[in-house]
Amino acid sequence: MADYYYYLWSTTWPNLMVLFLIFGMVILRLGWKFVGTWRYARDAWGFLIWTVRASIWIGVLGVYIDILLFSQPDWFHRPGIIQGSVQGKSFDTGASSYVLDLRSGTERKQFYIDYYVYEQLNVDDQVKLMYLPTRREVVRCEVMGSLL
Numbered sequence: 261m262a263d264y265y266y267y268l269w270s271t272t273w274p275n276l277m278v279l280f281l282i283f284g285m286v287i288l289r290l291g292w293k294f295v296g297t298w299r300y301a302r303d304a305w306g307f308l309i310w311t312v313r314a315s316i317w318i319g320v321l322g323v324y325i326d327i328l329l330f331s332q333p334d335w336f337h338r339p340g341i342i343q344g345s346v347q348g349k350s351f352d353t354g355a356s357s358y359v360l361d362l363r364s365g366t367e368r369k370q371f372y373i374d375y376y377v378y379e380q381l382n383v384d385d386q387v388k389l390m391y392l393p394t395r396r397e398v399v400r401c402e403v404m405g406s407l408l
Contacts, residue, residue, distance in 0.1 A: 264339040264390060267399045272332045279324055286317050334392040339399065342369070343388045346381050349373075360398070362389065373398045 269276070293313065297306040329335070344364030352359050358378040360371045371391055373381075377398065381387065386405040391398045 261339065263400050264392075267397075268332070268335060268392070272335075275328055275332065279328055282324060283321060286321060290314055290317060333394045337393045340391045340393040341389070342391070343386070343404065346383055346385045346387060348383060349378055349381060351378075362387070369396075371396050371398050373401065377401050 290310075290313070293310055297310050301307075342362065342364050344362045346360060347363045347368065348361040350359050350361075351357075355372075357372045358375060360373045360378070360381065362369050362371060371389060372395070381401070381403070385403055388402040388404055389398050390400040
């Protein structure tokens with residue numbers, strides 16, 4: 261499980277850092293405005309304006325979180341685990357990625373792998389994969405048995 265979240269972090273850390281920076285700045289700014297209103301205004305009008313500003317910023321932060329979840333949906337899914345035999349491997353020139361065809365029982369699925377895994381695997385190898393369920397990128401590949 262740690263491999264799964266480490267892989268997600270390594271692929272999405274720029275997005276998350278910007279999101280955390282925006283959160284920090286908004287919370288700091290709203291806190292500063294609240295303290296200023298508490299210290300100097302202390303009237304219902306000042307707190308009403310602060311509440312409206314806070315509501316707007318909560319909406320903006322909600323949009324940023326929605327954008328993150330749209331671009332990186334695997335953060336809130338459990339990793340997929342599958343075991344099967346390699347039926348084929350190829351290079352997809354359109355997506356510039358390596359594709360692995362895996363048969364598990366009666367179903368056949370395609371996964372995206374990196375170059376090193378592509379070179380290591382052979383057709384008819386028995387493998388166990390941990391993958392991102394939405395993007396189908398392989399996080400960890402274990403060769404269980406090989407015909408060679």
